[in-house]
Amino acid sequence: MKKPKIVILGAGYGGMITASRLSKELGYNEADITLVNKHDYHYQTTWLHEPAAGTMDPEKTRMKISEVLNLSKIHFIKDVVVDIKKDEKKVILENSELDYDYLVVALGSEPETFGVPGVFEHAFSKWTVNGARQVRDHIEYMFSIYNNEDEKRNELLTFVVAGAGFTGIEFIGELSERVPELCAAYDVPREKVKMYVIEAAPTALPGFDPELVEYAMNLLESRGVEFKISCPIKEVTEHGVLLADGNEIKAETVVWATGVRGNALIEKAGFENMRGRVKVDPDLRAPGHDNIFIIGDCALIINEEINRPYPPTAQIAMQQAAVCASNLKALIHNAPTKGFKPEIKGTVASLGGKEAIGIVFDRKLYGSSANFMKKMIDNRYLYMLGGTPLVLKKGKNPL
Ligand code: FAD
Numbered sequence: 001m002k003k004p005k006i007v008i009l010g011a012g013y014g015g016m017i018t019a020s021r022l023s024k025e026l027g028y029n030e031a032d033i034t035l036v037n038k039h040d041y042h043y044q045t046t047w048l049h050e051p052a053a054g055t056m057d058p059e060k061t062r063m064k065i066s067e068v069l070n071l072s073k074i075h076f077i078k079d080v081v082v083d084i085k086k087d088e089k090k091v092i093l094e095n096s097e098l099d100y101d102y103l104v105v106a107l108g109s110e111p112e113t114f115g116v117p118g119v120f121e122h123a124f125s126k127w128t129v130n131g132a133r134q135v136r137d138h139i140e141y142m143f144s145i146y147n148n149e150d151e152k153r154n155e156l157l158t159f160v161v162a163g164a165g166f167t168g169i170e171f172i173g174e175l176s177e178r179v180p181e182l183c184a185a186y187d188v189p190r191e192k193v194k195m196y197v198i199e200a201a202p203t204a205l206p207g208f209d210p211e212l213v214e215y216a217m218n219l220l221e222s223r224g225v226e227f228k229i230s231c232p233i234k235e236v237t238e239h240g241v242l243l244a245d246g247n248e249i250k251a252e253t254v255v256w257a258t259g260v261r262g263n264a265l266i267e268k269a270g271f272e273n274m275r276g277r278v279k280v281d282p283d284l285r286a287p288g289h290d291n292i293f294i295i296g297d298c299a300l301i302i303n304e305e306i307n308r309p310y311p312p313t314a315q316i317a318m319q320q321a322a323v324c325a326s327n328l329k330a331l332i333h334n335a336p337t338k339g340f341k342p343e344i345k346g347t348v349a350s351l352g353g354k355e356a357i358g359i360v361f362d363r364k365l366y367g368s369s370a371n372f373m374k375k376m377i378d379n380r381y382l383y384m385l386g387g388t389p390l391v392l393k394k395g396k397n398p399l
């Protein structure tokens with residue numbers, strides 16, 4: 001019998017765990033598994049606020065795919081997906097085409113602008129390894145030119161973060177920790193540096209525990225961060241941001257973190273979607289497409305208790321990947337597929353240094369205990385992917 005061809009698009013949390021599980025659960029003769037990714041490395045999206053602020057070497061966030069997956073069982077192709085022709089069961093890559101019997105779409109997200117003009121032209125919005133390196137280098141460049149210009153321009157040392165969601169808060173946590181070091185290195189008076197977090201909703205971290213939000217805001221304010229709450233940004237310009245209240249903040253650095261939408265290829269391929277995310281069937285298949293699974297940030301799952309979508313997270317992407325792999329195996333064995341239900345174990349956000357906040361198994365955590373938990377969560381993922389060797393190579397010291 002002909003071996004079915006499984007093609008997995010994207011080597012993020014969803015794609016890597018799907019590939020890893022399939023390579024362990026299926027025999028050599030049961031399927032041909034192909035993984036496609038635009039880089040030959042996998043990166044930890046959840047760590048990117050650290051290299052972006054310059055508090056971590058970007059190398060630490062990434063690993064060669066060949067070093068963590070069994071490539072004797074998975075055919076890896078480094079290429080960019082440009083289209084999915086679902087009626088022809090074909091994927092178009094920049095350099096070739098692939099046929100599939102089963103497809104897993106795990107292409108992650110793109111920045112959401114909600115139509116605010118100027119974001120892509122004037123703000124940093126790429127949460128990728130290359131994007132993080134660019135933000136880090138730009139920040140350092142701002143410090144380096146400040147004392148070299150005849151006129152001391154405050155906007156060189158003004159840093160705006162758009163959105164006080166978890167990405168914005170984690171990034172400013174790292175940056176506010178690093179600023180004293182940058183001031184010392186570039187002979188810049190600390191009081192010249194301004195850091196703003198601008199949030200449209202009536203609170204930072206909307207929907208999160210108010211006591212933990214207050215803890216985070218107090219801590220960040222003590223490091224010099226200024227919050228502007230209930231204050232949507234209406235435009236990003238080459239000079240900074242224009243706010244809905246009519247004010248302008250002049251800044252040479254605007255970091256965009258106002259949320260995400262699914263990969264644009266979802267819309268291009270013609271899947272029914274909401275902001276690039278497909279409301280998948282209970283077993284994670286795209287409605288009307290029995291051979292296509294959609295997982296991670298491209299998938300939309302409704303939390304029935306509140307009738308709202310679950311926020312897209314790595315936690316959910318990994319859980320979906322395990323179910324997706326098991327359902328692919330079931331289809332190959334003509335067995336029934338199973339439904340997916342997220343098991344939310346908690347949420348922990350780092351605040352820079354040894355600080356963090358979180359709720360884990362309904363317990364609130366602050367400061368060093370939350371920081372310990374955050375690093376253990378990061379290490380747990382490495383363990384799932386590459387066992388103890390990967391934790392030893394790339395893991396974080398939780399203390
Ligand atoms: P990703 O992990 O983004 O992977 C997508 C992959 O597809 C990438 O390798 C990409 O290169 C590849 N790709 C994209 N387009 C193409 C193409 N056209 N061709 C080929 N390859 C392509 N979630 C948590 O649960 N906990 C956290 O602590 C947390 N922290 C975060 C911190 C930050 C700074 C950010 C930005 C996000 C954080 N998240 C966190 C959210 C989490 O990172 C995402 O939900 C998760 O990465 C989604 O996994 P994914 O597999 O769908 O996509």
Ligand code: NAD
Nearest residue numbers: 163165166167198199200201232233258259311312348349
């Ligand atoms: P988000 O949607 O969680 O937060 C974006 C914030 O930007 C919101 O508070 C929103 O009100 C605000 N906003 C939107 N438009 C704005 C505007 N024009 N001006 C000012 N503010 C505006 O998005 P995110 O923080 O990018 O996170 C993306 C996903 O990744 C989420 O699902 C999040 O839970 C997850 N994540 C999790 C962690 C963690 O668990 N530690 C860390 C980072 C991200």
